[in-house]
Amino acid sequence: MKISAEMYKLLIERTLDGFSVIELRDEFIVIKDSLIDPDEAYKKVYRQILRFIKKGWLNGEGSGRQKRYFQTDTFKALHAEPKSENVDIEIVLNQDYSVLVSERNQYKGELEIVLGEIDEYQSLNIRFPELEPKLITLLDEAKERSACLLGKVNGLTNVLKVLSGQKIVHQKFKTKALLFERT
Structure with missing residues (x-):
């Protein structure tokens, strides 16, 4: 007993x-x-x-x-x-991490803008094929910016999950920027 x-x-x-x-x-x-x-x-x-x-x-x-x-x-x-004794664990966060939520939201907004940019470059490339050499550079730069922003969003999301005690599930995200191919 x-x-x-x-x-x-x-x-x-x-x-x-x-x-x-x-x-x-x-x-x-x-x-x-x-x-x-x-x-x-x-x-x-x-x-x-x-x-x-x-x-x-x-x-x-x-x-x-x-x-x-x-x-x-x-x-x-x-x-x-x-019975085994309950161990009281008290975690005190002395810092306000709401700035991380703001940063993540800012990066999400920037990512949406860059993805819109990529859509527009691709649309212009289809409508004006003669602009392709000039659009390729802009498209590649936009893809790099979108990958960087997505990394920042994912990093901040993971940190916020850790701070809130949630389990991090690694998900594979595909952005429009990474799905586009050069034409």
């Missing part, structure tokens, strides 16, 4: 028996070795005591502040193991 790590330490390792809620709370605070709020500690141990009484592991004698709790023979016969 598994019981909370705290109750295991208190009742089995420290062999507390015949205790009051206040005594158990104080011991709980000691084993937690932290700045835990005494009221919260009281609530936690009291809930555990009620659970143990319901299972027949503890008996209460007396009333009010004089009430004491004793381990039952059932509890003493248990082969109890502690």
